[in-house]
Amino acid sequence: MEERDRELAESVLNRLFCGSAVNGLRFFTPQILLDGPAKISQEGYINLTSEWVVFDSLPKEYPGSFEELTQEEEELAIHKLRGEKVEKIEILSPWPHLVVHFKSGKVLFIHGKDEQYEPWTAGLTNFGNDSEQWLVVACPDGGLAVWAPEGWAAHENV
Template identity: 35%
Template sequence: MDKGEKTDALKVLNFLCIGAKIEGLNFYGLRLLLSESETNSNRINGQIYINIESQFCLFNSLPKSIPLTNELPNMDLIESLKILCELRLKQIVDVSLHDKSPHLFLTFETGEVLFIWGHDDKYESWQVGVIKTSIDDEDWDIVACPNNGLAIWGPEDIVGNI
C-alpha cells in the first residue's frame, strides 16, 4: 500500500463511515450494515456496508501497537456475531489505516475500536462500500487486496482522478 492509496482510501472511508452507526448485520458472511450520516445522507443512494473476511477484534481503546495474527482471537461465526452485535447503534467517530498493511481501525463514540486485520497473501481482507439501488448511482468501494494493496472507487470530487 502506498501513501497515495492510503490517502484516497481514507477520503472514501471517512465520507462513508464517520458519523454512521452500526444498524445491522447480514448473516451471510460477516457484513456490518451502516446507517447514513448527516454528511453523506444527501448523496448515498443504497446501503453502506463493511465486509469482514479476516480476523478482527474489539479493543476497549486504540491499541498502542498492531496485534500479530496469532494474538487475535480465533472465533467461530457465532462468537464473531456476538461481538459485532455489541456494536449495535454505536456511532463511528474515527477511521484509520495502518501505514504498511491496510489494517482497518474503526473508533466508536464509546472509545472502543474495531480492528480488522488487513493482510493476506491470496485473499481480500475487508471491503467497505455501498450496495447501489440503481446502476446509475455512484460507485463507492474500498477493498483491502492481497499483499497489502487497496482498490478504491469513489466519485472524483471525493478521491480525485484515480
C-alpha cells in the same frame, strides 16, 4: 501500498462512514451494516473477511495474532456494536489494516495482511438507478483499490 492510495481510501471511508451508526449485520461472511452517509441514500457495509477484533478502548498496539471465535461469538461481538457511531476511519501502513474508531471509544481492528485474498472491503450498496459507486478493497499483497463517483475530490465534504 502507495501512500496516495492509502490517503484516498481513508478519505473515501471517512466520507462514507463518519457519523454513521452500526445498524445491522449480514451472515455467512460477517458484514457490518451502517446507515448511509448524509446526502447519500445507500447503505454502507464493511466485509470482515479476515481476522478482526473489537476493543473497548484504543489498545497500545494492535495484535499480530487473533483468538479464534465461533460464528456465534462473532455475531455477538458485531451485535454489541449496534448503534455505535463511527468517529473516524484509519488505514494503517505498510499493510492496509482497517481501524474503525467509534465515538464511545470502542475500536474495530480488521487485519489487512493476506497473500491470497482480499482481507476486507467497504463501501455502499448499489441498488437502484440513482446509486453511486463507492468501494474500497484491501487487495492481496497489501495494495488498495478505490472506486468513487467521477468528479469526487478527496477530502471533499469529509
